[in-house]
Amino acid sequence: MTLDQLRSELRATGLFFAVDPGAGQATLGGMAATRASGTTTLRYGSMRENVISMTAVLASGEIIRTARRARKSSAGYDLTRLLIGSEGTLAVITELTLRLHGIPETIVAAVAGFSTLEGACRTAIQAIQSGLCVARVELLDE
Numbered sequence: 715m716t717l718d719q720l721r722s723e724l725r726a727t728g729l730f731f732a733v734d735p736g737a738g739q740a741t742l743g744g745m746a747a748t749r750a751s752g753t754t755t756l757r758y759g760s761m762r763e764n765v766i767s768m769t770a771v772l773a774s775g776e777i778i779r780t781a782r783r784a785r786k787s788s789a790g791y792d793l794t795r796l797l798i799g800s801e802g803t804l805a806v807i808t809e810l811t812l813r814l815h816g817i818p819e820t821i822v823a824a825v826a827g828f829s830t831l832e833g834a835c836r837t838a839i840q841a842i843q844s845g846l847c848v849a850r851v852e853l854l855d856e
């Protein structure tokens with residue numbers, strides 16, 4: 715399933731999947747295998763924070779499920795995060811359980827111009843440190 719396909723599945727639910735690398739044709743398996751991130755990672759994290767568990771097939775043919783529904787986390791190897799970012803070298807991911815978020819009731823967007831790169835970076839840092847609920851930040855050069 716691609717990111718675009720997931721988005722259309724979720725359209726009527728009031729929920730959204732927060733990882734957005736700007737590549738709608740990317741598959742969710744590929745995004746997990748590359749630990750994809752994007753402009754929303756600032757607030758919601760990368761694939762690492764948004765994959766709860768997965769089913770994967772090892773080279774031996776063995777099928778593994780990396781986590782159960784229980785929230786307990788100190789129970790052996792963290793196989794989910796071991797496989798995230800493993801670029802297909804450890805297993806083929808066949809199923810993912812993803813974390814979804816509710817679509818905020820209000821979203822405000824702003825574009826600001828800066829004469830220096832440093833000024834832009836400092837403003838982004840200060841906005842975050844001041845407690846503004848920033849969900850997405852992107853820097854555009856010329």
Ligand SMILES: Cc1cc2nc3c(=O)[nH]c(=O)nc-3n(C[C@H](O)[C@H](O)[C@H](O)COP(=O)(O)OP(=O)(O)OC[C@H]3O[C@@H](n4cnc5c(N)ncnc54)[C@H](O)[C@@H]3O)c2cc1C
Nearest residue numbers: 735736737740741743744745747750751752801802806807
């Ligand atoms: C326009 C554009 C902008 C992007 N911007 C960002 C960005 O801002 N931040 C960011 O982090 N990334 C970014 N990316 C990269 C993007 O996140 C990855 O290309 C994408 O996640 C890979 O998914 P894919 O389905 O294309 O995988 P592929 O390119 O097909 O595969 C990538 C790797 O994952 C492995 N793999 C694929 N599927 C599986 C599977 N089911 N199980 C195990 N291994 C698998 C492959 O073997 C390969 O090693 C961008 C890509 C594009 C095209």
